[in-house]
Amino acid sequence: MRNLLNKLKEYKYRNEALLVFYLAAITTVVIYRPDTIWFFVIGVGIMIPLEFIFRRHKMTTFHKSMFTDTLHVTIDPVLSMVPIALVYSVLEPLQITSASTAIASQPRWLQILEAFLFKGLFGYWQHRLAHEIPLLWRLHAVHHSPSQLNWISGERRHPFDSVWGSTFTAIPMVLTGFNLIDLGYLAMVSRVWDYTIHANLNWRLRFLKYLWVSPEYHHWHHSKEKEAWNKNYSGLLPIYDLIFGTFYLPKDKSPQHYGIPGGMSDDYIDQMLYPFQKHEITEEFISNGPVEGHK
Numbered sequence: 564m565r566n567l568l569n570k571l572k573e574y575k576y577r578n579e580a581l582l583v584f585y586l587a588a589i590t591t592v593v594i595y596r597p598d599t600i601w602f603f604v605i606g607v608g609i610m611i612p613l614e615f616i617f618r619r620h621k622m623t624t625f626h627k628s629m630f631t632d633t634l635h636v637t638i639d640p641v642l643s644m645v646p647i648a649l650v651y652s653v654l655e656p657l658q659i660t661s662a663s664t665a666i667a668s669q670p671r672w673l674q675i676l677e678a679f680l681f682k683g684l685f686g687y688w689q690h691r692l693a694h695e696i697p698l699l700w701r702l703h704a705v706h707h708s709p710s711q712l713n714w715i716s717g718e719r720r721h722p723f724d725s726v727w728g729s730t731f732t733a734i735p736m737v738l739t740g741f742n743l744i745d746l747g748y749l750a751m752v753s754r755v756w757d758y759t760i761h762a763n764l765n766w767r768l769r770f771l772k773y774l775w776v777s778p779e780y781h782h783w784h785h786s787k788e789k790e791a792w793n794k795n796y797s798g799l800l801p802i803y804d805l806i807f808g809t810f811y812l813p814k815d816k817s818p819q820h821y822g823i824p825g826g827m828s829d830d831y832i833d834q835m836l837y838p839f840q841k842h843e844i845t846e847e848f849i850s851n852g853p854v855e856g857h858k
């Protein structure tokens with residue numbers, strides 16, 4: 564297996580292969596997920612100017628890993644759509660009728676609020692498991708690899724991390740029968756806010772600290788500072804970090820350095836292979852257990 568991976572890494576035409584793969588991904592996006600183009604436009608048209616005006620750290624907007632990040636932002640929505648479509652077709656007949664009837668009989672605003680709380684709870688545990696189970700952490704490490712955070716580098720994800728994550732959160736939502744349109748709106752809000760919390764913005768939004776996740780809040784989650792490790796798993800609602808004891812937002816300091824021990828290559832193929840290879844520092848990090856190792 565390792566030999567095969569090394570051969571793949573050293574493949575003579577890897578750049579050409581990557582370009583073909585990228586063009587195929589773009590074509591798939593245009594056909595099956597044209598909404599992704601709009602999200603990209605939001606990113607470029609809104610996030611870049613905001614990062615320019617409210618800059619948190621000094622950094623160049625156009626950096627060398629931008630091509631890799633563009634690949635992630637293009638390919639990820641297509642791949643994560645596959646398991647959700649499967650989950651719906653398999654689990655819809657198994658829907659808990661009493662729960663779906665009870666949900667449908669409530670006012671629309673209450674249904675949206677409940678879907679929000681429910682999705683937040685499962686999203687919290689999905690993210691926490693991604694840090695606490697070594698195999699899942701190896702996949703999730705790709706998301707934590709950027710040493711500089713901005714709106715697009717925060718979209719780095721290993722496809723397997725996205726696939727298991729979106730399946731894990733979709734299962735309870737389908738079984739309980741939340742309205743698909745409401746879930747679609749929630750996914751859109753989450754996506755735009757995901758750009759915002761990773762963006763290089765100096766927004767602390769302290770008045771919302773127990774209500775809504777801010778860029779500062781999530782930047783702590785990506786921080787290299789030990790005291791912040793395994794904290795702030797919530798992507799939208801900090802209440803779950805408060806309930807489960809993982810809330811971290813010190814008054815007097817801000818996150819400075821990001822990334823993972825040992826770092827990770829900025830090359831897309833290297834990132835795809837990372838979870839399946841041996842990395843000395845990561846091995847040591849994992850052998851202590853991501854949680855214990857982080858304390």
Ligand SMILES: [Zn+2]
Pocket residue numbers: 690694703706707784
């Ligand atoms: Zn994480």
Ligand SMILES: [Zn+2]
Pocket residue numbers: 706717761781785
């Ligand atoms: Zn993140």
